[in-house]
Amino acid sequence: MNLKLAFLLCLTAFTVAAADKKIVFVAGPPSHGPGQHEYNAGCLLLKKCLGGIKGVNAVVYTNGWPKNADAFDGAKAVIIFCDGQGNHLLLKDDRLAQMDALMKKGVGFGCIHYAVEPTREKGEKEFIEWMGGAFEVFWSVNPFWDADFKTLPKHPITRGVQPFKINDEWYFNMRFTENMKGVTPILSAIPPESTMSRPNGDHSGNPTMREQVKRGDPQTVMWAYTRPDGGRGFGFTGGHAHTNWGDDNYRKVVLNAILWIAQMEVPKNGVESAVTADDLKANLDLKGLKKKPVTKPQSKP
Numbered sequence: 001m002n003l004k005l006a007f008l009l010c011l012t013a014f015t016v017a018a019a020d021k022k023i024v025f026v027a028g029p030p031s032h033g034p035g036q037h038e039y040n041a042g043c044l045l046l047k048k049c050l051g052g053i054k055g056v057n058a059v060v061y062t063n064g065w066p067k068n069a070d071a072f073d074g075a076k077a078v079i080i081f082c083d084g085q086g087n088h089l090l091l092k093d094d095r096l097a098q099m100d101a102l103m104k105k106g107v108g109f110g111c112i113h114y115a116v117e118p119t120r121e122k123g124e125k126e127f128i129e130w131m132g133g134a135f136e137v138f139w140s141v142n143p144f145w146d147a148d149f150k151t152l153p154k155h156p157i158t159r160g161v162q163p164f165k166i167n168d169e170w171y172f173n174m175r176f177t178e179n180m181k182g183v184t185p186i187l188s189a190i191p192p193e194s195t196m197s198r199p200n201g202d203h204s205g206n207p208t209m210r211e212q213v214k215r216g217d218p219q220t221v222m223w224a225y226t227r228p229d230g231g232r233g234f235g236f237t238g239g240h241a242h243t244n245w246g247d248d249n250y251r252k253v254v255l256n257a258i259l260w261i262a263q264m265e266v267p268k269n270g271v272e273s274a275v276t277a278d279d280l281k282a283n284l285d286l287k288g289l290k291k292k293p294v295t296k297p298q299s300k301p
Contacts, residue, residue: 028082036242042112072102108263133223142204144167145170160252184226185223232261
């Protein structure tokens with residue numbers, strides 16, 4: 001092989017690699033009991049499921065915020081799966097400003113489960129700007145219930161997704177943009193009366209929520225957002241129970257959303273993936289042990 005041909009082959013390989021869409025997952029440290037809030041295992045599983053999509057370069061940072069300064073360089077989308085409120089990874093140090101700079105470049109932004117909940121004082125304004133909505137204390141609620149998604153809107157995120165029903169800690173009554181401008185409800189269902197069983201509180205209930213449930217109003221638990229500058233975001237309030245990722249439709253709607261916010265074409269039948277029982281057991285956090293487990297090192301790109 002002559003030097004010119006070798007150079008051209010290397011250049012071609014570099015060009016193909018450079019064209020890949022970099023999707024960054026940031027997973028929080030262990031939280032809750034076994035099988036719940038499995039941030040590390042969940043992100044690693046979603047990365048595995050994206051492995052068959054040509055042009056995707058998925059990177060997962062486990063157990064907290066990336067330590068390397070170039071973690072988000074070239075990112076087309078950032079997915080956060082971590083605790084919310086005061087423990088939210090994005091609310092520490094100057095990370096909101098760091099993420100805002102990415103948003104201004106059109107980077108997609110997605111949050112899963114507890115990660116949709118910043119605080120009213122810090123983060124809520126930015127989250128609404130970036131993904132169209134957020135959990136707000138004393139307004140939104142977090143009950144467990146069987147959400148029956150009987151109909152789905154026509155949207156790239158719903159490609160190949162069939163109506164399904166599944167139990168999870170589905171948050172609802174989010175604080176959205178004014179008049180839902182730019183927001184498209186993706187998963188909506190009618191909460192049962194059991195969601196009103198707890199007394200009013202910062203996460204458990206309020207008069208507005210109770211009136212909505214009594215009327216039988218559909219509640220949006222996953223949404224897509226197109227920012228005024230063309231950037232995209234999504235919020236998915238499910239994700240409490242790790243085993244739910246074994247449901248094909250539950251998993252597919254999130255995988256589709258990840259491609260969509262990265263400005264990628266969602267396949268006609270959605271992102272096809274298969275998850276086994278062993279896949280669901282892989283990378284689970286060491287929880288409920290008598291001895292505190294040694295913190296795993298962050299995964300590398």
